[in-house]
Amino acid sequence: MTLILAHRGYAAEYPENTMLAFKEAEKAGADGLELDVQMTRDGELVVIHDEKVDRTTDGTGLVKDYTLGDLRKLDARFKFKELSRREQIPSLEEVLEWLAGTRLVCNIELKNSIIPYEGMEEKVIDMVRAYELSDRIIISSFNHYSIVQSYLLAPEIEIAPLLSEGLYMPWIYAQSIKAKGFHPHWRAAPDQIVTASLESGIEVRPYTVNKESELERLFKVNCSAVITDDPAKAKIIREKL
Numbered sequence: 744m745t746l747i748l749a750h751r752g753y754a755a756e757y758p759e760n761t762m763l764a765f766k767e768a769e770k771a772g773a774d775g776l777e778l779d780v781q782m783t784r785d786g787e788l789v790v791i792h793d794e795k796v797d798r799t800t801d802g803t804g805l806v807k808d809y810t811l812g813d814l815r816k817l818d819a820r821f822k823f824k825e826l827s828r829r830e831q832i833p834s835l836e837e838v839l840e841w842l843a844g845t846r847l848v849c850n851i852e853l854k855n856s857i858i859p860y861e862g863m864e865e866k867v868i869d870m871v872r873a874y875e876l877s878d879r880i881i882i883s884s885f886n887h888y889s890i891v892q893s894y895l896l897a898p899e900i901e902i903a904p905l906l907s908e909g910l911y912m913p914w915i916y917a918q919s920i921k922a923k924g925f926h927p928h929w930r931a932a933p934d935q936i937v938t939a940s941l942e943s944g945i946e947v948r949p950y951t952v953n954k955e956s957e958l959e960r961l962f963k964v965n966c967s968a969v970i971t972d973d974p975a976k977a978k979i980i981r982e983k984l
Protein backbone atom coordinates (compact mmCIF):
# COMPACT_ATOMS: atom_id res chain seq x y z
CA MET A 744 0.00 0.00 0.00
CA THR A 745 1.18 3.51 -0.79
CA LEU A 746 1.88 5.38 2.45
CA ILE A 747 0.62 8.92 2.96
CA LEU A 748 3.23 11.26 4.47
CA ALA A 749 1.94 14.64 5.62
CA HIS A 750 4.20 17.35 4.20
CA ARG A 751 5.22 19.80 6.97
CA GLY A 752 2.34 18.14 8.84
CA TYR A 753 -1.21 18.76 7.65
CA ALA A 754 0.03 21.92 5.92
CA ALA A 755 -3.06 22.42 3.76
CA GLU A 756 -5.20 23.21 6.81
CA TYR A 757 -2.83 24.06 9.70
CA PRO A 758 0.34 26.12 10.20
CA GLU A 759 3.17 24.17 8.59
CA ASN A 760 5.78 22.44 10.76
CA THR A 761 3.93 22.97 14.05
CA MET A 762 2.83 20.42 16.65
CA LEU A 763 -0.75 21.28 15.70
CA ALA A 764 -0.11 20.36 12.06
CA PHE A 765 1.61 17.10 13.07
CA LYS A 766 -1.10 16.04 15.50
CA GLU A 767 -3.86 16.89 13.04
CA ALA A 768 -2.06 14.87 10.35
CA GLU A 769 -2.15 11.85 12.61
CA LYS A 770 -5.85 12.41 13.36
CA ALA A 771 -6.52 12.69 9.60
CA GLY A 772 -5.07 9.20 9.15
CA ALA A 773 -1.63 9.97 7.74
CA ASP A 774 0.86 7.11 7.92
CA GLY A 775 3.70 9.50 8.59
CA LEU A 776 5.10 13.00 8.50
CA GLU A 777 7.63 15.03 6.60
CA LEU A 778 9.32 17.92 8.41
CA ASP A 779 12.22 20.33 7.93
CA VAL A 780 15.09 20.91 10.35
CA GLN A 781 17.29 23.99 10.81
CA MET A 782 19.70 24.85 13.64
CA THR A 783 19.76 27.74 16.13
CA ARG A 784 22.67 29.89 17.32
CA ASP A 785 22.94 27.72 20.43
CA GLY A 786 23.07 24.52 18.35
CA GLU A 787 19.48 23.35 18.90
CA LEU A 788 17.54 21.55 16.18
CA VAL A 789 14.28 23.25 15.27
CA VAL A 790 11.49 22.39 12.88
CA ILE A 791 11.03 25.15 10.31
CA HIS A 792 11.28 25.15 6.54
CA ASP A 793 13.02 28.42 5.69
CA GLU A 794 16.43 29.64 6.78
CA LYS A 795 14.61 32.81 7.86
CA VAL A 796 11.66 33.10 10.25
CA ASP A 797 9.99 35.89 8.25
CA ARG A 798 7.51 33.91 6.12
CA THR A 799 6.04 31.66 8.81
CA THR A 800 6.30 33.69 12.03
CA ASP A 801 5.88 37.23 13.32
CA GLY A 802 9.67 37.58 13.63
CA THR A 803 12.43 38.52 11.23
CA GLY A 804 15.93 37.25 10.52
CA LEU A 805 17.83 33.99 10.23
CA VAL A 806 17.07 30.97 12.41
CA LYS A 807 20.81 30.56 12.97
CA ASP A 808 20.96 33.96 14.67
CA TYR A 809 18.31 33.08 17.27
CA THR A 810 18.66 31.08 20.46
CA LEU A 811 16.05 28.38 20.95
CA GLY A 812 14.55 30.41 23.80
CA ASP A 813 14.07 33.46 21.60
CA LEU A 814 12.69 31.45 18.68
CA ARG A 815 10.08 29.94 20.97
CA LYS A 816 8.73 33.42 21.67
CA LEU A 817 7.67 33.82 18.04
CA ASP A 818 4.18 33.09 16.82
CA ALA A 819 4.26 30.43 14.10
CA ARG A 820 0.53 30.58 13.30
CA PHE A 821 1.61 31.74 9.85
CA LYS A 822 -1.39 32.50 7.60
CA PHE A 823 -3.86 30.80 9.97
CA LYS A 824 -4.52 33.92 12.02
CA GLU A 825 -8.04 32.76 12.90
CA LEU A 826 -6.58 30.17 15.27
CA SER A 827 -7.17 31.27 18.84
CA ARG A 828 -3.88 29.90 20.19
CA ARG A 829 -0.36 30.94 19.30
CA GLU A 830 1.80 28.20 17.83
CA GLN A 831 5.49 27.82 18.53
CA ILE A 832 8.29 26.62 16.31
CA PRO A 833 8.80 23.10 17.67
CA SER A 834 12.19 21.73 18.61
CA LEU A 835 12.99 18.44 16.88
CA GLU A 836 13.12 16.87 20.32
CA GLU A 837 9.54 17.91 21.07
CA VAL A 838 8.35 16.29 17.85
CA LEU A 839 10.31 13.08 18.34
CA GLU A 840 9.16 12.72 21.94
CA TRP A 841 5.55 12.90 20.75
CA LEU A 842 6.25 10.73 17.67
CA ALA A 843 7.65 7.96 19.88
CA GLY A 844 4.18 7.50 21.36
CA THR A 845 2.55 7.14 17.92
CA ARG A 846 2.97 4.64 15.11
CA LEU A 847 3.90 7.25 12.52
CA VAL A 848 6.97 7.14 10.34
CA CYS A 849 8.82 10.41 9.87
CA ASN A 850 10.90 11.88 7.07
CA ILE A 851 13.33 14.37 8.58
CA GLU A 852 14.60 16.72 5.90
CA LEU A 853 17.93 18.31 6.80
CA LYS A 854 17.75 21.89 5.51
CA ASN A 855 21.48 22.26 5.11
CA SER A 856 21.92 23.06 1.42
CA ILE A 857 22.01 26.84 1.83
CA ILE A 858 23.53 27.05 5.32
CA PRO A 859 25.86 24.10 6.00
CA TYR A 860 25.03 23.68 9.71
CA GLU A 861 28.06 22.05 11.28
CA GLY A 862 27.33 18.87 13.21
CA MET A 863 23.67 18.74 12.23
CA GLU A 864 23.83 15.10 11.12
CA GLU A 865 25.32 13.89 14.42
CA LYS A 866 22.77 15.84 16.47
CA VAL A 867 19.81 14.47 14.49
CA ILE A 868 21.13 10.91 14.71
CA ASP A 869 21.79 11.15 18.46
CA MET A 870 18.24 12.31 19.02
CA VAL A 871 16.68 9.64 16.79
CA ARG A 872 18.67 7.00 18.67
CA ALA A 873 17.78 8.47 22.07
CA TYR A 874 14.08 8.05 21.27
CA GLU A 875 14.68 4.60 19.71
CA LEU A 876 13.13 5.71 16.45
CA SER A 877 15.79 4.48 14.02
CA ASP A 878 13.39 2.11 12.24
CA ARG A 879 10.73 4.80 11.71
CA ILE A 880 12.90 7.64 10.45
CA ILE A 881 14.07 8.50 6.94
CA ILE A 882 16.69 11.23 6.69
CA SER A 883 16.54 13.21 3.44
CA SER A 884 18.19 16.32 2.06
CA PHE A 885 18.95 18.12 -1.17
CA ASN A 886 22.51 18.06 0.20
CA HIS A 887 23.53 14.56 -0.79
CA TYR A 888 26.94 14.81 0.90
CA SER A 889 25.03 15.26 4.13
CA ILE A 890 22.87 12.17 3.76
CA VAL A 891 25.91 10.07 2.83
CA GLN A 892 27.55 11.43 5.97
CA SER A 893 24.41 10.44 7.91
CA TYR A 894 24.57 6.92 6.51
CA LEU A 895 28.22 6.58 7.47
CA LEU A 896 27.40 7.71 11.02
CA ALA A 897 24.25 5.61 11.36
CA PRO A 898 23.81 2.88 8.74
CA GLU A 899 20.72 1.64 10.63
CA ILE A 900 18.78 4.80 9.75
CA GLU A 901 17.39 5.01 6.23
CA ILE A 902 18.52 7.85 3.98
CA ALA A 903 16.87 9.21 0.82
CA PRO A 904 18.20 11.83 -1.61
CA LEU A 905 15.81 14.57 -2.64
CA LEU A 906 15.76 15.00 -6.42
CA SER A 907 14.25 18.16 -7.83
CA GLU A 908 15.04 17.14 -11.42
CA GLY A 909 14.57 13.86 -13.25
CA LEU A 910 17.54 11.50 -13.43
CA TYR A 911 17.95 8.91 -16.18
CA MET A 912 18.10 5.98 -13.74
CA PRO A 913 17.53 7.36 -10.24
CA TRP A 914 17.34 3.90 -8.68
CA ILE A 915 20.96 3.24 -9.72
CA TYR A 916 21.97 6.54 -8.16
CA ALA A 917 20.12 5.67 -4.93
CA GLN A 918 21.83 2.26 -4.79
CA SER A 919 25.22 3.88 -5.36
CA ILE A 920 24.88 5.95 -2.17
CA LYS A 921 23.31 3.10 -0.13
CA ALA A 922 19.89 4.71 -0.09
CA LYS A 923 16.92 2.34 -0.04
CA GLY A 924 14.80 4.97 -1.73
CA PHE A 925 14.68 8.46 -3.20
CA HIS A 926 12.30 11.41 -2.99
CA PRO A 927 11.74 13.02 -6.41
CA HIS A 928 9.61 16.01 -7.32
CA TRP A 929 6.34 14.46 -8.54
CA ARG A 930 7.09 15.63 -12.10
CA ALA A 931 10.28 13.54 -11.96
CA ALA A 932 8.32 10.42 -11.02
CA PRO A 933 6.56 9.15 -14.15
CA ASP A 934 5.12 5.63 -14.01
CA GLN A 935 8.11 4.04 -15.76
CA ILE A 936 10.56 5.48 -13.23
CA VAL A 937 8.41 4.39 -10.29
CA THR A 938 7.98 0.87 -11.66
CA ALA A 939 11.64 0.39 -12.63
CA SER A 940 12.75 1.61 -9.20
CA LEU A 941 10.36 -0.64 -7.31
CA GLU A 942 11.46 -3.61 -9.44
CA SER A 943 15.05 -2.84 -8.39
CA GLY A 944 14.00 -2.79 -4.74
CA ILE A 945 14.26 0.98 -4.41
CA GLU A 946 11.41 2.94 -2.78
CA VAL A 947 10.00 6.09 -4.41
CA ARG A 948 8.30 8.80 -2.35
CA PRO A 949 7.45 11.80 -4.55
CA TYR A 950 6.81 15.29 -3.15
CA THR A 951 4.68 17.45 -2.93
CA VAL A 952 1.71 15.65 -4.43
CA ASN A 953 -1.45 17.71 -4.03
CA LYS A 954 -3.23 17.29 -7.39
CA GLU A 955 -5.95 14.64 -7.27
CA SER A 956 -4.96 13.22 -10.67
CA GLU A 957 -1.33 12.80 -9.53
CA LEU A 958 -2.31 11.23 -6.22
CA GLU A 959 -4.52 8.79 -8.09
CA ARG A 960 -1.79 7.96 -10.61
CA LEU A 961 0.83 7.34 -7.93
CA PHE A 962 -1.55 5.15 -5.88
CA LYS A 963 -2.38 3.15 -9.01
CA VAL A 964 1.28 2.55 -9.84
CA ASN A 965 1.81 1.38 -6.23
CA CYS A 966 4.34 4.03 -5.38
CA SER A 967 5.94 3.52 -1.94
CA ALA A 968 4.59 6.78 -0.48
CA VAL A 969 3.30 10.20 -1.43
CA ILE A 970 4.35 13.33 0.43
CA THR A 971 1.31 15.61 0.46
CA ASP A 972 -0.01 18.75 2.18
CA ASP A 973 -3.45 17.18 2.46
CA PRO A 974 -3.37 13.72 4.04
CA ALA A 975 -7.17 13.63 4.45
CA LYS A 976 -7.79 14.19 0.75
CA ALA A 977 -5.11 11.65 -0.15
CA LYS A 978 -6.70 9.08 2.14
CA ILE A 979 -10.12 9.48 0.50
CA ILE A 980 -8.57 9.01 -2.94
CA ARG A 981 -6.56 5.98 -1.80
CA GLU A 982 -9.66 4.39 -0.28
CA LYS A 983 -11.73 4.87 -3.46
CA LEU A 984 -9.30 2.91 -5.66
Ligand code: G3P
Pocket residue numbers: 750777779792852883905926950951970
Ligand atom coordinates in the same frame (compact mmCIF):
# COMPACT_ATOMS: atom_id res chain seq x y z
O1 G3P B 1 10.67 16.44 1.30
C1 G3P B 1 10.16 16.89 0.13
C2 G3P B 1 9.91 18.36 0.10
O2 G3P B 1 9.55 18.79 1.37
C3 G3P B 1 11.07 19.15 -0.40
O3 G3P B 1 10.75 20.47 -0.67
O4 G3P B 1 10.83 22.86 -0.17
O5 G3P B 1 8.90 21.53 0.60
O6 G3P B 1 11.12 21.25 1.68
P1 G3P B 1 10.38 21.56 0.40
Ligand code: CA
Pocket residue numbers: 777778779852
Ligand atom coordinates in the same frame (compact mmCIF):
# COMPACT_ATOMS: atom_id res chain seq x y z
CA1 CA C 1 10.70 19.55 3.20
